[in-house]
Amino acid sequence: MSVLSALWSNQILWTSLLAWILAQIAKIVINFFLEKKWDFDLLTSSGGFPSSHTAIVCALAIGIGQAEGWNSSLFAIAVALAVIVMYDAAGVRRATGNHARIINHLVEWMRQHPTDFLGYNIQEERFKELIGHTPFEVFGGAILGCAIGLIF
Numbered sequence: 001m002s003v004l005s006a007l008w009s010n011q012i013l014w015t016s017l018l019a020w021i022l023a024q025i026a027k028i029v030i031n032f033f034l035e036k037k038w039d040f041d042l043l044t045s046s047g048g049f050p051s052s053h054t055a056i057v058c059a060l061a062i063g064i065g066q067a068e069g070w071n072s073s074l075f076a077i078a079v080a081l082a083v084i085v086m087y088d089a090a091g092v093r094r095a096t097g098n099h100a101r102i103i104n105h106l107v108e109w110m111r112q113h114p115t116d117f118l119g120y121n122i123q124e125e126r127f128k129e130l131i132g133h134t135p136f137e138v139f140g141g142a143i144l145g146c147a148i149g150l151i152f
Contacts (some may be wrong), residue, residue: 003052015055015148016145018059019059019144019149021054023144025043025054026144027042027052028043030141041120051089051133053086054145055141056141056145057081057085057086058082058141058149060078061078061081061149062146062150063152065078065134066149089132090133090138093133094131095127097132099129100129104127104129
C-alpha cells in the first residue's frame, strides 16, 4: 500500500480533521447569528466557540479508543494529548490573549499621548487577542469532537 493510499484510508485521521473543520465552520455560523454578519476570517482563527483544537484531539482520542481498544497504550497517549491541549487552550493561550488585550490597550493609550513617551518606538500592529478559550468553549469543542469521533 502506498503512503498516499494509506493516508487516504486512515479513517481516524479524516474523522479528526472533520471535527476540526466542523468546529471552524460552527464558529462562522454562530458568529453570524450573534453579530448578524458573515466573518470568514474565523475559518482560520484560533479561539472562540467551539474550540477546534479540542474537537480535533477529542475525535482523535475517541477514534483511537474505538480502533485500538479503550485500554490500549495509544488511547492513553491520545487522552493525555487531549488533556494537555484543552488545559493549554483554556489556561496558557487564554492568558496570552488577555495579555495581548491589555498591551494593545496600553499601546493605543501611548499613541494618544505621544509626548509622554518621546524616544519610544511604538508598534503599529496589534497583538492577536482571540487566542485561547473559555472553559465553556473548550467543553463545546470536547462535545463536538467526541460526537464526531463516535459517529464516524
